[in-house]
Amino acid sequence: MRGGRPEKSELKQSVWFWHLKAFSCDHMAITRLVHRTGVTGSVGDEKEIYSRMCLLVSVFGLCAMLGSIATEKVSPRPSLKSFRDDYDNVAKTCVAVGYVKENCKNNHNKRNMIIAFQTKGIANIHTVSQGKTVMFGEVDLNLGGGYNSVKGVFIAPKAGVYIFGWKIFTDTNKIAYTSLVVNGKRRAYNPCHNNGHGIDMTCSEMAVVRMAAGDKAWIDSFYSTASINSKWCSFSGFML
CATH class of the missing domain: 1.10.287 (Helix Hairpins)
Structure with a gap:
């Protein structure tokens, strides 16, 4: 009633x-x-x-x-929350019993995956030509497996909003103009221009980017040749 x-x-x-x-x-x-x-x-x-x-x-x-x-037809319409709860329960059961199809396990794991990486140092490079990728050789953290240290590129394992940060260290009277590139388009800039005064300079920048699964992000030199002191450089990122 x-x-x-x-x-x-x-x-x-x-x-x-x-x-x-x-x-x-x-x-x-x-x-x-x-x-x-x-x-x-x-x-x-x-x-x-x-x-x-x-x-x-x-x-x-x-x-x-x-x-x-x-013969009375009853067509209950479950709420969206109820549907999602049922789906999650099925996915968890699938993983728990060791279902043979990997897609079931992989899809469940991706929804709960933590994505974060932290790199530092530059592999045997002190100068980076304009348009070339800055290589960070030492990987301290790579949750989700998104960062490729061989290519110096981060590949988003799944869609979401990502935060990237990078620090560049340059010597006296040197310049290092770097930028964050996402799928070939520069999204943030970090110009480091050391005019002297007998000291080295550290320049940092951060960017918030929405990415689809498979999108790529890396750091490059966007102006002239970048002179970089490898010991104090880093590149990191994580998904919100």
């Missing part, structure tokens, strides 16, 4: 009940039916016929009522 109004199925059951009650218990109706069929006999015979007819009508009404209930 919704808001004081009976459901459709409740109305059907009520109608069948009162039709059955009215017809099966109406002696006059049964008597008229007997006379119409031309059946005659003693009072005892009429009572026997009445009883049988009552039983027959009652059974017929009951069957009709049950048939109506059985």
Whole structure:
């Protein structure tokens, strides 16, 4: 019942009940039916016929009522949260029992994957030509396996919002203009221009980027040749 109004199925059951009650218990109706069929006999015979007819009508009404209930279509619509909970439960069960198809396990793991990397140092390079990738040789952390130290490129394991940060160290009277490149497009700049004063210079920058699975990010030199002191450089990132 919704808001004081009976459901459709409740109305059907009520109608069948009162039709059955009215017809099966109406002696006059049964008597008229007997006379119409031309059946005659003693009072005892009429009572026997009445009883049988009552039983027959009652059974017929009951069957009709049950048939109506059985054919009533119910189409529950679960909420989105309920659907997601059921899906997660299936995925967890799939992983727990060691289901043979790796896709099931992989999809579940990707949803709960922590993605973060931290690199430092530059592999045997102190100058980087314009447009070339800055290579960070030592990998301290690579959760999710997104950073490729051979190519100096981070590949997003899954879609999301990522935060990147990098630090460049340059010597006195040197420059190192670097940028964060995502899929070939520069998204953030870190110009480090050391005008002297007898000291070295450290320059840092951070960027927030939305990435799709498989997108690539790296650091390059965007202006002239970058002079970089490898010991104090780093490149890191993680997914929110």
